Amino acid sequence: xxxxxxxxxxxxxxxxxxxxxxxxxxxxxxxxxxxxxxxxxxxxxxxxxxxxxxxxxxxxxxxxxxxxxxxxxxxxxxxxxxxxxxxxxxxxxxxxxxxxxxxxxxxxxxxxxxxxxxxxxxxxxxxxxxxxxxxxxxxxxxxxxxxxxxxxxxxxxxxxxxxxxxxxxxxxxxxxxxxxxxxxxxxxxxxxxxxxxxxxxxxxxxxxxxxxxxxxxxxxxxxxxxxxxxxxxxxxxxxxxxxxxxxxxxxxxxxxxxxxxxxxxxxxxxxxxxxxxxxxxxxxxxxxxx
Numbered sequence: 001x002x003x004x005x006x007x008x009x010x011x012x013x014x015x016x017x018x019x020x021x022x023x024x025x026x027x028x029x030x031x032x033x034x035x036x037x038x039x040x041x042x043x044x045x046x047x048x049x050x051x052x053x054x055x056x057x058x059x060x061x062x063x064x065x066x067x068x069x070x071x072x073x074x075x076x077x078x079x080x081x082x083x084x085x086x087x088x089x090x091x092x093x094x095x096x097x098x099x100x101x102x103x104x105x106x107x108x109x110x111x112x113x114x115x116x117x118x119x120x121x122x123x124x125x126x127x128x129x130x131x132x133x134x135x136x137x138x139x140x141x142x143x144x145x146x147x148x149x150x151x152x153x154x155x156x157x158x159x160x161x162x163x164x165x166x167x168x169x170x171x172x173x174x175x176x177x178x179x180x181x182x183x184x185x186x187x188x189x190x191x192x193x194x195x196x197x198x199x200x201x202x203x204x205x206x207x208x209x210x211x212x213x214x215x216x217x218x219x220x221x222x223x224x225x226x227x228x229x230x231x232x233x234x235x236x237x238x239x240x241x242x243x244x245x246x247x248x249x250x251x252x253x254x255x256x257x258x259x260x261x262x263x264x265x266x267x268x269x270x271x272x273x274x275x276x277x278x279x280x281x282x283x284x285x286x287x288x289x290x
Contacts, residue, residue: 001031001271001274003271004271004274004275004278006278009025009027011025013034013038019047022044022047022048022051023047023050023051027053028054028282029053029054029055029056029278029281029282030044030048030053030054030055030056031055031056031057031274031278032044032045032048032055032056032057032250033250033253034250035248035250035251035252035253035257037120039250040063040066040067040248040249040250041063041064041067041119041120042058042059042060042061042062042063042064042067042249043060045057045058045059045060045063046060054281054282056230056274056277056278056281057229057230057231057249057250058226058227058228058229058230058232058249059227059229061227062226062227062228062229062249063249063250065226065227066226066228066232066247066248066249067119067120067248067249068118068119069116069117069118069119069151069246070086070088070118070149070151072226072246072247073086073244075222075225075226076222076225076244078225079221079222079225081218081221081222081244082241082242082243082244083243083244083245084153084154084155084156084237084243084245085108085109085110085153085154086109086151086152086153086154087104087105087108087109087151087152088118088149088150088151088152089101089140089149089150089151089152090148090149090150091140091144091148091149091150092148094140094144094150098137098140102133102136102137105133105136105152106133109152109153109154110154111130111131111132111133111155112129112130112131112132112155113130113152113153113154113155114127114128114129114130114152114153114154114155115127115128115130115136115139115140115142115143115150115151115152115153116128116143116150116151116153117143117146117147117149117150117151118147118149118150118151119147119149120146120147125146126142126143126145126146126147127143128142128143129155153245156237156239156243157239158237158238158239158240158243159179159205159207159237159238159239160179160180160182160235160236160237160238160245161177161178161179161180161205161207161215161235161236161237161238162177162178162179162180162233162234162235162236162258163175163177163178163215163216163219163233163234163235163236164231164232164233164251164258164259164262164263165219165220165223165228165231165232165233165234166230166231166232166259166263166273167229167230167231167277167280168268168273168276169276170280172220172223173266174216174219174220175259175262175263175265175266176203176204176205176262176265176266177203177204177205177207177212177215177262178201178202178203178204178205178258178261178262179201179202179203179205179206179207180200180201181200181201181202183200201258201261203261203262203265204265207238211238211242214242215236215242218234218236218242218244219234222234222244222247226247226249228249230277231251231259232247232248232249232251233247233248233251233258233259234246234247235247253270
């Protein structure tokens with residue numbers, strides 16, 4: 001962003017007084033670059049709303065819908081979009097009657113399954129692949145370390161595809177799709193793999209034109225259903241059907257993040273992408289951008 005012709009101020013959320021700093025700054029526009037908490041949940045956007053600061057990206061309501069994996073699946077179902085079977089379990093209920101939920105998972109979801117935080121996490125934090133009933137207690141222990149609500153999801157054997165939908169020159173655009181290649185013997189892409197930038201990706205995804213068109217249609221439909229703005233990403237598994245897994249309103253923006261790579265494949269760099277969004281939001285010639 002330093003390449004752009006604006007007066008840019010950086011606010012580091014590692015500083016315990018960052019919320020006060022943000023509130024005291026006279027900003028024309030805010031760009032939330034926080035992947036994970038408190039960016040994904042919409043906390044930063046809520047603070048911007050309180051201070052009447054314009055910003056890029058979706059509002060706090062869209063963040064809340066998307067970040068809650070249980071609610072986001074209900075939205076998908078309402079739009080007639082397939083998603084794996086799922087079950088919501090709170091830590092309070094689980095620890096009262098663990099055996100009851102073990103049986104519910106076996107009956108309603110089946111094994112193997114995926115156990116993940118319902119509302120928090122990111123970069124696969126708290127997510128476990130559970131092969132059988134003997135492992136489920138340990139998976140619950142892990143997930144409740146991150147969230148007091150867990151989502152139990154049917155494991156779908158298939159190809160994982162991530163899709164970034166963005167606004168480019170006022171046109172909603174589906175960027176080249178990315179296939180996440182899971183290592184031999186692994187079932188999910190874990191935290192260490194993502195943090196160390198060792199994910200194996202295929203871009204553009206090696207899928208048929210028909211599948212690509214269908215995923216594009218589903219992604220733009222979800223973008224609208226969630227009320228997203230400017231950019232959003234969606235994760236799918238291609239098995240016997242195209243299954244929606246989850247979404248994010250704030251994409252990662254490292255050199256190896258999906259949005260960065262998808263924009264590059266689209267022949268657009270991150271600076272130019274933000275430049276056209278900023279021009280759309282800001283009327284004045286000079287602005288301060290965070």
